[in-house]
Amino acid sequence: MASTSEPTAPGSGGGGGGGGGDEQDRQAPWPEEAGGSEQLVMPEDGYQWKKYGQKFIKNIQKIRSYFRCRDKRCAAKKKVEWHPGDPSLRIVYEGAHQHGSPSSSTGGGQGEGGVGNRYELSAQYFGGPPAQ
DNA sequence: CTTATTTGACCCGAC
DNA sequence: CGTCGGGTCAAATAA
Numbered sequence: 001m002a003s004t005s006e007p008t009a010p011g012s013g014g015g016g017g018g019g020g021g022d023e024q025d026r027q028a029p030w031p032e033e034a035g036g037s038e039q040l041v042m043p044e045d046g047y048q049w050k051k052y053g054q055k056f057i058k059n060i061q062k063i064r065s066y067f068r069c070r071d072k073r074c075a076a077k078k079k080v081e082w083h084p085g086d087p088s089l090r091i092v093y094e095g096a097h098q099h100g101s102p103s104s105s106t107g108g109g110q111g112e113g114g115v116g117n118r119y120e121l122s123a124q125y126f127g128g129p130p131a132q
Numbered sequence: 133c134t135t136a137t138t139t140g141a142c143c144c145g146a147c
Numbered sequence: 148c149g150t151c152g153g154g155t156c157a158a159a160t161a162a
Contacts, residue, residue: 051137
């Protein structure tokens with residue numbers, strides 16, 4: 001794969017998978033707390049997700065983050081993909097939630113009731129106007 | 133102490 | 148059969 005368009009093996013990504021994941025400086029001179037100038041904010045869908053992985057996909061030269069629903073019974077998964085240096089995000093929802101409806105409010109993931117099967121096995125895209 | 137997050141390594145599938 | 152690539156889990160750390 002890479003042989004076709006990979007003049008210089010980008011790092012040593014290949015193999016171990018984890019190798020690809022590098023870069024990503026969430027750390028800044030500031031200790032913490034950001035006034036809020038620029039930061040990647042992902043569209044809150046009302047559910048709470050737990051990040052379980054992040055990798056740089058050399059195939060598309062983009063960073064992909066892997067999120068999973070907090071609930072164990074929830075097979076819902078979320079993938080966020082963005083370009084290194086571009087604010088546009090591509091969110092892909094996979095699977096369906098099995099617990100309650102998303103209380104639009106952040107952190108409102110509680111509340112049960114009907115089946116909140118909002119997402120099917122289809123993929124949705126968010127904010128990718130410039131490219132794609 | 134508990135929970136969320138991070139990074140690395142391992143695994144599986146495809147080629 | 149070997150390697151690449153992507154995906155997930157696990158451990159460690161920070162809050």
